[in-house]
Amino acid sequence: MTQKIGIDVNEANVGSRVGTGQYTYHILKRLKDISPQTDFHLYHRDRLVSDMPTEGSNWHYHHVGPARAWLRLGLPLNLFITRAHYDSFWSPAHNAPYYVGSPSVVTIHDLAYEYFPDLFLKSDLYKLKNWTRTAVKAAARVIAVSQATKDDLVKLYGTDPNKITVIHNGYDSDIFNTKTKIKSSHLDNFNLVPFNYLLFLGTIQPRKNAIKLVQAFRLLKEKGYKGKLVLAGKIGWMSEESLQVIKNSQDAKDIVMTGYVSDETRLALYRGADVYVLPSLYEGFGVPAIEAMGCGAPVAVANNSSLPEVVGDAGVLFDERDPADISRAIMELKKDRDTWSKKSLNRAKQFSWDKCAKETLDVLLGKQI
Numbered sequence: 001m002t003q004k005i006g007i008d009v010n011e012a013n014v015g016s017r018v019g020t021g022q023y024t025y026h027i028l029k030r031l032k033d034i035s036p037q038t039d040f041h042l043y044h045r046d047r048l049v050s051d052m053p054t055e056g057s058n059w060h061y062h063h064v065g066p067a068r069a070w071l072r073l074g075l076p077l078n079l080f081i082t083r084a085h086y087d088s089f090w091s092p093a094h095n096a097p098y099y100v101g102s103p104s105v106v107t108i109h110d111l112a113y114e115y116f117p118d119l120f121l122k123s124d125l126y127k128l129k130n131w132t133r134t135a136v137k138a139a140a141r142v143i144a145v146s147q148a149t150k151d152d153l154v155k156l157y158g159t160d161p162n163k164i165t166v167i168h169n170g171y172d173s174d175i176f177n178t179k180t181k182i183k184s185s186h187l188d189n190f191n192l193v194p195f196n197y198l199l200f201l202g203t204i205q206p207r208k209n210a211i212k213l214v215q216a217f218r219l220l221k222e223k224g225y226k227g228k229l230v231l232a233g234k235i236g237w238m239s240e241e242s243l244q245v246i247k248n249s250q251d252a253k254d255i256v257m258t259g260y261v262s263d264e265t266r267l268a269l270y271r272g273a274d275v276y277v278l279p280s281l282y283e284g285f286g287v288p289a290i291e292a293m294g295c296g297a298p299v300a301v302a303n304n305s306s307l308p309e310v311v312g313d314a315g316v317l318f319d320e321r322d323p324a325d326i327s328r329a330i331m332e333l334k335k336d337r338d339t340w341s342k343k344s345l346n347r348a349k350q351f352s353w354d355k356c357a358k359e360t361l362d363v364l365l366g367k368q369i
Contacts, residue, residue, distance in 0.1 A: 133157055
């Protein structure tokens with residue numbers, strides 16, 4: 001008997017994907033091919049973007065309105081009226097429809113908002129706190145992207161650990177590797193010289209902790225570091241203080257802000273980085289750290305949440321609230337860059353979107369609980 005899976009694909013159905021959008025898109029691209037015998041029904045609110053997987057015999061799109069209050073009204077009403085029933089219905093990013101009519105599976109990426117509520121917009125905070133808790137409680141199964149996130153679900157929400165499956169994110173090794181040819185113009189556009197800059201890649205927002213990294217950069221300059229600091233990523237919410245600190249920094253002329261960058265530019269930035277640094281206050285997983293490792297960059301990450309779990313012994317940990325300790329970790333990597341680069345490459349081999357998609361499908365089909 002053919003099994004049927006329903007999926008909310010809105011996170012992937014956007015033009016410029018980051019975070020949960022990338023996660024959803026990479027899994028969708030693989031599900032269609034790894035399980036041709038499964039019937040997938042994909043629900044979306046907005047018009048499909050051009051690079052979404054094409055419709056086929058086992059891949060059916062459903063454009064459902066109204067866009068307003070979609071998870072609270074549009075989608076639940078459609079599922080109810082059409083009497084849609086699936087072996088499971090997957091919501092890839094915290095929020096699930098109020099009514100599903102099928103066993104619900106929800107992916108939880110992190111509970112950062114529970115630890116740092118002041119770093120979130122009030123409107124977002126209400127949704128995250130209430131909608132996530134409701135979705136987790138109603139779910140038949142929960143996917144956590146790290147053991148750290150699973151532990152938080154059990155600790156903060158009292159979730160039954162037996163219904164949570166940990167499935168690590170992957171990364172796109174077809175793009176982020178040491179073999180793909182890159183154009184020098186990707187670095188030239190920002191006046192960067194390979195192995196003469198430190199790299200952070202992520203949204204500029206308080207949780208990413210760019211201020212402490214800028215302060216650590218000052219300490220490195222005082223010790224004679226001649227390179228630049230690259231902050232790559234779009235400007236996010238509540239970024240005013242971070243931007244002001246960057247602008248007023250004594251080293252502002254050596255701080256490069258790229259804005260949102262394409263995959264090709266990200267590859268070039270990773271490959272040319274002296275060290276990749278992720279000073280976040282909290283991460284559910286931290287895919288950029290694995291992408292950087294896949295490109296051979298030595299990696300220094302904050303010693304919190306999922307980051308020690310993700311990098312293992314292939315990266316150097318630091319206290320994210322202490323600029324001196326951040327600079328210490330960077331210098332430790334620079335002293336033996338080749339060795340740390342090899343460790344990065346070996347660690348990255350443990351993560352792939354193929355593996356993530358296969359394990360996710362197992363949960364959706366009830367093979368894992």
